[in-house]
Amino acid sequence: MSAPLPDPRDRLIVALDLASVGAAESVVARLGDTVSFYKIGYELGFAGGLGFARELIGDGKKVFIDFKLHDIGNTVARGVASLAALGASFATVHAYPQTMRAAMEGKGASPLRILAVTVLTSYDDADLDEAGYRGDVASTVARRVALAREIGIDGIVCAPTDAASVRAALGAKGAIVTPGVRPDGAAAGDQKRIATPFAAIRAGADHLVVGRPIVASPDPAAAARAVQAEIARALATS
């Protein structure tokens, strides 16, 4: 059976990569009802962001905690249990078998969905080679998705340029979440494997993670609405 389709508004996840809770509160206030799903990673998480996550959840928003866990199984399972108790909707782990198994065990019966990060969107073949991996990006992503599927992971984080092959390998069950999304003309920054919101959805992504093109925009709400309009256009032509 395939996973239920996400609510259209939940397809855009805004990465609150900001240095303080005050800065995050101000962006969230400007985005208002436009955005329903937020991601909190290292920068905000290590600056009081977990308390802010609780507030967002209390206000009816969905929260993705992105700490990309990778440690011994016991530590991962217990960390994930704490994220489940927080009420997070998504959490990331690196796509190593012990780590993925521990995370799936740690979430217990909670609705938290565990996403396995395959190969970071800032990596290309040369970066993997430099880090000592034998395979290129495509073969490493394929291997990790196969392992994740075997373990029964809830979802995959991958580049939008990998989404079509990931969907084919993952099957219909399992969410595909793609960062590395750049509207036409937006600066890539440190991202190497990117696509537009339209292309990412057409390639099979369920959720798009967008940070700087929205939070660093002079008008974050207009930037978010533009991404949502592209998502809607891509869904209408799928």
Ligand SMILES: O=C(O)c1cc(=O)[nH]c(=O)n1[C@@H]1O[C@H](COP(=O)(O)O)[C@@H](O)[C@H]1O
């Ligand atoms: O797990 C993630 O969300 C993630 C995985 C990945 O491969 N690449 C990636 O960029 N991300 C996150 O997605 C967000 C992208 O932000 P922008 O590049 O500003 O849109 C950041 O918060 C990253 O931490």
